[in-house]
Amino acid sequence: MKHLKKVLIGLVVASTIIACKNEKGKQNSEPIENNAVLSTEKPGAEDQKIGFQKTLSLQDITFDIKTTGEGSIQQLSIQPKGLELDNQEIVLEIDGEVINAEIEDLNSDGFPEILIYTISAGSGGYGDVIGYSANNGKSLSQIYFPEISENKEAGIGYMGHDEFAIIETTLVRRFPIYKDGDTNNNPTGGTRQIEYKLKDGEASRLFVINKISEY
Template structure:
């Protein structure tokens, strides 16, 4: 829900350092949304040093979602803004899903490629690519979120439901040794994504649910639980951005979240000031968190902050 993003490393490197370097002419696809937003899907392939570029025009504040499902594990995608030498999103470091708020009006390119080791072996990657543009001030109405996820023998049924007429998140675990009671939390926005992970590598999974409320200044929200030694669920606490004045500078909500290797990554666009009428700077800030044991549960601690 993916924006973004600079890379997870303190020193970003150019796209050519991650994608296979070659003189091979890319396959270019112009993506057109007749109403300025919508969804398109591609089922295509690349081979060797051949890359594919999907170019689309979008406005600042619109939400871009990219889902990439390749047959080859060495295939990734990057996202760049026109005129930039660096990736806003680098798939080789950040995964195969992107969701975030675009920082500026203009053309963006989603480039699909094989890493150099696979490209020089002339390998093939078949893939499904979904590109969704949604207006930031309106969340598309669609079927209620309902997804089953599993990791390390523990299953989670995640769904958006209604309790006493109010939107509610319901997470029902299965496979825990002591307590498999469902957890419910009020929803202040739409569920945009859910992921299971083991960020602290303790052999027991966590469930992360990302939500987003429409409108400028509305923060994204993380709802997360840890399966303590596969026995029962307990809350994971994410401190507010305001806890660190340096991180909070220019922050006006519009967060997006993703799990990248052993980090939770939070991304948001930067504004000139905290004033409601402030303009966007065109940059994004990325905050990486590690999962640690706290005094009364689990806490996500700020580990690294970058911006582009």
């Protein structure tokens, strides 16, 4: 009888030791599992590299503008605030980079336009304008900016290297003029300046060339 009791006590002690070891093993393994999960997480949008960032306000409407990503393809984000109906973020993919952004009431209707200037990747730096107009302060609509090739006079000798600026209510574009035989880093034809005015089109607002000058 005594021998049987000793055997039973021994089995209980052994079971307790094994259970403690298993529980300790579980506790030690948990941090490893957590670390494995953390190491495989992908970086969120907030961890992406910001290339350009600017906040502009006019007539109680604000735009937060930023680009994220690396390389020639970037994500452009435009977050409006203060519109009556639609303040949804606008996200675009651009080939190149944003060099500046400006805000102005270009058609003097009491509501702002936002213009974002971009240049393409590469040595040419071909310029473009991404524009949005506030429709009576309620929502945004995109402004059409014409390709320079649409106007024969404007496009002669054009090889990029654009500069943009708003002067009063006019969008001004300047670039060097290239003659036949000019290298990319040595234009010899002077400078062309194009002045654009914002007009109401059939489908949307658009920029129309108002004046072309050279010097």
